[in-house]
Amino acid sequence: MEKELRLMKGNEAVAEAAIRAGVDGYFGYPITPQSEIIEYLMDANPAETTGMVVLQAESEIAAINMVYGGAACGKKVMTTSSSPGISLKQEGISYIAGAELPCLIVNVVRGGPGLGTIQPAQSDYFQATKGGGHGDYHLIVLAPASVQEMADFVELSFDLAFKYRNPVMMLSDGAIGQMMEKVYLSPHKERAKTVPEWATTGKPTTRQRNIITSLDLDPNRQELFNRKLLAKYDEIREKEVRFEEFQCEDAEYLLVAYGTSARVCQKSVQLAREQGIKAGLLRPITLFPFPTKRINELAGKVKGMLSVEMSAGQMVEDVLLSVSGKVPVYHFGRMGGIVTTPEEVVESLKSKFIGG
Amino acid sequence: MVQFTGIKEIIKPENLVYKKTNIMTKNILSYCPGCGHGTAHRILAEIIDEEGLQSEAIGVSPVGCSVFMYYYLDIDWQEAAHGRAPAVATAIKRLLPEKFVFTYQGDGDLAAIGTAETIHACNRGENILIIFINNGIYGMTGGQMAPTTLPGMKSSTSPYGRDVKTMGNPIKMADIIASLPGSYYVTRQSVHTPANVKKTKKAIRKAVQYQKLNKGTCLVEILSNCPSGWKMTPVQSNKWMEENMFPYYPLGDLKTPKE
Numbered sequence: 001m002e003k004e005l006r007l008m009k010g011n012e013a014v015a016e017a018a019i020r021a022g023v024d025g026y027f028g029y030p031i032t033p034q035s036e037i038i039e040y041l042m043d044a045n046p047a048e049t050t051g052m053v054v055l056q057a058e059s060e061i062a063a064i065n066m067v068y069g070g071a072a073c074g075k076k077v078m079t080t081s082s083s084p085g086i087s088l089k090q091e092g093i094s095y096i097a098g099a100e101l102p103c104l105i106v107n108v109v110r111g112g113p114g115l116g117t118i119q120p121a122q123s124d125y126f127q128a129t130k131g132g133g134h135g136d137y138h139l140i141v142l143a144p145a146s147v148q149e150m151a152d153f154v155e156l157s158f159d160l161a162f163k164y165r166n167p168v169m170m171l172s173d174g175a176i177g178q179m180m181e182k183v184y185l186s187p188h189k190e191r192a193k194t195v196p197e198w199a200t201t202g203k204p205t206t207r208q209r210n211i212i213t214s215l216d217l218d219p220n221r222q223e224l225f226n227r228k229l230l231a232k233y234d235e236i237r238e239k240e241v242r243f244e245e246f247q248c249e250d251a252e253y254l255l256v257a258y259g260t261s262a263r264v265c266q267k268s269v270q271l272a273r274e275q276g277i278k279a280g281l282l283r284p285i286t287l288f289p290f291p292t293k294r295i296n297e298l299a300g301k302v303k304g305m306l307s308v309e310m311s312a313g314q315m316v317e318d319v320l321l322s323v324s325g326k327v328p329v330y331h332f333g334r335m336g337g338i339v340t341t342p343e344e345v346v347e348s349l350k351s352k353f354i355g356g
Numbered sequence: 357m358v359q360f361t362g363i364k365e366i367i368k369p370e371n372l373v374y375k376k377t378n379i380m381t382k383n384i385l386s387y388c389p390g391c392g393h394g395t396a397h398r399i400l401a402e403i404i405d406e407e408g409l410q411s412e413a414i415g416v417s418p419v420g421c422s423v424f425m426y427y428y429l430d431i432d433w434q435e436a437a438h439g440r441a442p443a444v445a446t447a448i449k450r451l452l453p454e455k456f457v458f459t460y461q462g463d464g465d466l467a468a469i470g471t472a473e474t475i476h477a478c479n480r481g482e483n484i485l486i487i488f489i490n491n492g493i494y495g496m497t498g499g500q501m502a503p504t505t506l507p508g509m510k511s512s513t514s515p516y517g518r519d520v521k522t523m524g525n526p527i528k529m530a531d532i533i534a535s536l537p538g539s540y541y542v543t544r545q546s547v548h549t550p551a552n553v554k555k556t557k558k559a560i561r562k563a564v565q566y567q568k569l570n571k572g573t574c575l576v577e578i579l580s581n582c583p584s585g586w587k588m589t590p591v592q593s594n595k596w597m598e599e600n601m602f603p604y605y606p607l608g609d610l611k612t613p614k615e
Contacts, residue, residue: 025451027447053450053451055446057476058476061443061472062443062446062476065440065444066443066446066447067447068434068437068444069436069445070447070448072434072444073414075451077447091437092437092440201414201432202456203410203411203413204411209433211426211433212435213435214435215435
């Protein structure tokens with residue numbers, strides 16, 4: 001079947017893609033700049049077509065625990081929010097990771113800390129990629145840089161979530177969530193008729209009871225479980241790294257940027273080259289797993305790297321670890337909800353590496 | 357009177373007066389001697405067995421003394437975060453509307469940290485059963501004050517007795533829930549005498565049957581003793597419960613369906 005072309009906001013694209021991907025349940029709570037997702041779903045009323053459950057919870061905390069309950073039934077379930085709301089969800093996300101449940105959490109990031117601003121930012125990188133809640137765990141983190149990717153990553157997220165029994169976070173931002181672009185939507189997929197064997201759906205006589213929990217008071221068994229998680233994360237690091245390169249072949253200076261910043265940096269690469277500076281861009285698509293190996297390889301070919309983020313400098317720490325001291329690495333970014341301009345990035349590149 | 361001569365005599369099938377229900381597992385209960393949790397578990401297990409609900413039932417256990425409830429009943433279980441069981445159960449029931457979905461929560465879980473989840477699940481009229489064990493104290497963490505702790509009652513965080521001026525008054529969650537249009541059947545029972553066990557079993561059976569009607573949330577509150585937390589013997593604690601808990605939390609139906 002052919003893909004359908006539409007002009008949509010990133011937030012709307014997530015909602016429509018969820019219906020088309022055969023998602024079983026959405027549980028959310030309104031927060032700017034992502035409320036269009038639940039509004040779109042309520043308006044589309046997929047209960048009447050695909051049977052998808054859409055529920056406005058009493059809080060972000062309730063919403064993520066609904067995701068826990070639905071995921072534990074083996075269903076494709078998701079929630080969406082923005083930074084302050086994602087903070088509230090962290091307890092539940094930790095339990096979901098601890099119970100090894102698949103789900104999708106979308107964070108349309110806004111500036112912080114605290115109530116911050118409703119404008120776009122990339123200041124939740126640490127929270128998304130380093131765990132976020134308590135305990136040793138990782139989410140798989142996908143960073144869309146377009147409305148198209150906000151749509152496409154819904155299905156990809158569920159594929160990865162079920163493959164690894166691990167929660168997936170789509171780390172977007174207020175710019176991609178709010179901007180309108182053309183998007184090719186996948187044809188409708190039917191909701192799954194079967195659930196994985198570990199799902200709690202009522203115990204038939206043919207199997208043992210299924211128990212979904214993240215609790216084990218025996219330290220030896222708990223450590224074994226921690227090791228199992230580590231092995232899973234290692235496998236994810238091995239197999240699921242995704243990134244995109246832009247004019248890296250002959251680059252002397254590498255920009256590393258994801259999401260909205262990567263869109264800006266494409267233009268910066270062009271502007272820099274017009275001024276005779278051979279710049280290139282590496283755009284991580286997965287933030288966990290991070291493209292460590294590739295960045296380390298490129299560190300042997302370039303004179304320096306600039307991590308461009310709408311934050312005080314978070315991803316730059318992963319770039320530094322990847323580069324492992326081979327070349328200088330700097331950070332450039334605007335904060336408070338300000339989107340970096342391409343010119344600013346070029347100026348920063350020049351001042352840090354070339355002088356003047 | 358039958359004279360037993362030894363263990364072989366005792367275990368003869370014709371001398372059997374009481375046995376484990378099919379739904380209870382062989383795991384040894386972690387509860388303190390004399391605690392009401394074991395009896396409440398047993399009642400629920402008997403009803404699941406008698407109503408043929410093993411393949412339909414999905415239980416959600418709380419954080420608290422009954423956190424390990426999934427060890428004891430041979431059905432599918434989910435262990436929720438502290439206070440969040442009604443939200444977890446909401447999604448299970450919405451996604452699997454044909455199933456029998458229940459939560460089992462203590463007073464710290466349901467009436468303190470999970471107040472919002474409890475009230476809103478009931479207010480939406482989620483078709484779930486909430487079993488609420490109220491012993492007026494945090495048992496698992498060692499006897500701290502709960503929202504349900506009685507005025508003047510001593511606990512490890514109210515060592516001079518609960519002073520309502522600074523610590524607030526005990527909250528009557530079942531009464532609040534009964535006032536919501538979304539609730540269908542709300543009752544308060546106890547399991548401290550055989551007669552009360554029978555009444556509680558009758559109440560839970562009703563609630564299980566009501567759940568099939570999809571007409572709203574059912575809540576069965578069970579007042580329970582906590583001998584360890586109250587620092588009493590089981591017999592003393594049951595007497596104390598009758599004399600002190602029952603006047604504040606009267607037993608009986610708070611809301612019954614209009615038939």
